[in-house]
Amino acid sequence: MDNRREVREFLTSRRAKVTPEQAGIPGGANRRVPGLRRTEVAILAGVSVEYYAKLERGQIAGASASVLEAIARALRLDDTERAHLFDLARAADGIPASGRPRRRATRQSASRPSLHWALEAITDGIAFVRNPRQDLLAANALGRRFYAPVIGDGGRTPNLARFQFLDPSSRDFYPDWDLFAEMCVAIMRAEAGRDPHDRALQDLVGELSTRSKTFRTLWAAHDVRTHGTGTKRFNHPEVGEILLAYEELAITAEPGLVLIIYTAEPGSPSAERLRLLASLAAEQPAHAVDEAAGTHPGSR
Numbered sequence: 001m002d003n004r005r006e007v008r009e010f011l012t013s014r015r016a017k018v019t020p021e022q023a024g025i026p027g028g029a030n031r032r033v034p035g036l037r038r039t040e041v042a043i044l045a046g047v048s049v050e051y052y053a054k055l056e057r058g059q060i061a062g063a064s065a066s067v068l069e070a071i072a073r074a075l076r077l078d079d080t081e082r083a084h085l086f087d088l089a090r091a092a093d094g095i096p097a098s099g100r101p102r103r104r105a106t107r108q109s110a111s112r113p114s115l116h117w118a119l120e121a122i123t124d125g126i127a128f129v130r131n132p133r134q135d136l137l138a139a140n141a142l143g144r145r146f147y148a149p150v151i152g153d154g155g156r157t158p159n160l161a162r163f164q165f166l167d168p169s170s171r172d173f174y175p176d177w178d179l180f181a182e183m184c185v186a187i188m189r190a191e192a193g194r195d196p197h198d199r200a201l202q203d204l205v206g207e208l209s210t211r212s213k214t215f216r217t218l219w220a221a222h223d224v225r226t227h228g229t230g231t232k233r234f235n236h237p238e239v240g241e242i243l244l245a246y247e248e249l250a251i252t253a254e255p256g257l258v259l260i261i262y263t264a265e266p267g268s269p270s271a272e273r274l275r276l277l278a279s280l281a282a283e284q285p286a287h288a289v290d291e292a293a294g295t296h297p298g299s300r
Helices: 003-017 038-045 049-056 065-074 079-093 113-121 141-146 160-166 177-194 199-211 213-220 269-281 288-293
Strands: 126-130 136-139 229-236 240-250 258-263
Touching: 003 049, 003 079, 038 049, 038 065, 049 065, 065 079, 079 177, 113 126, 113 136, 126 141, 136 141, 141 269, 160 177, 160 199, 177 199, 177 213, 199 213, 240 269
Parallel strands: none
Antiparallel strands: 126 136, 126 258, 229 240, 240 258
C-alpha cells in the first residue's frame, strides 16, 4: 500500500470530521472546508503551517512522537485512530509494527492441538479464532454450528469479510448489516496500518474493492477501530434472533491471531436460543471449520 497516500487521506479525512466548535475556534460564515483548516490544525498542534502541510502530503517519516501526539490531540483522535497514526509513521520510517519483526508471509496456523482443546473446552459460548485478514481458522462445536452460513460446504477458508460483502445471505444473518459492514472495514483498515506488508490482506482488499461498491466506499472513508468488546445482534437460520456479547483476546503464541468468544446474558431469551443451538451442534462433525481452512491438527 502507498504509505504517503494512506497518511494523506487519513489526516485529511480526520481533519474534515472536527468542527471549529469542537476545537473551540470561531466558525465564521465564509468557511470552504467541512472541518478544520490546515492552519488551524497546525496552531492547535503547536507546529508550523508548512510542517503540518508537509505531513498532510504524506511526508510523515521522521516525525517525532511528541509531534504525532500533538496532532492526535488537535484532530481529537480516539485511541484506535491515534494508534493507526503511529502505525503509519512507523511504516514510513521502516520500523516493524509495535517493534515486532514483520509477520511471516506464510499464513498463520491455528493447528496446535492445545488450541483446539481450549476451544472445545468452551461449551456455553461461541469461540473461534481469526487472523487479521478475517479468515475463520478454527472454532468450537457451537461456533461451527453458529457460523454454518459463513462456513458453507467447506473448501475455501471461510472469510468473514467475503461473507459480509459478497454473500447475499449475510444480510439475513446480520440484521444490522450496515453497522457490521462499517465495523468489518474499520477493523481491516486498522490491521492494514499495523502491518502494511501483509500481501494477503492487500489482495483481499483489492478483491473486495473490485467486487463491492459498498466496500470501496467504506475503505475510502479511512475509519479505523478495534474489535475489543461489545454486543452484536444476529438472525440465525436455526434459532432466530439472538443478542450476544463478545470479548476479543490476543493469542500470544501466534501474533496476529485472536480468540473471540460470544456469550449471552444468563436467563435471557438469547441464552435459551444459544443452548438450543448447542444441542444441535452436538450432531455436527468435529473440526469442520479447520478442515475447510486446512488447519486440522491431523493434517500435518
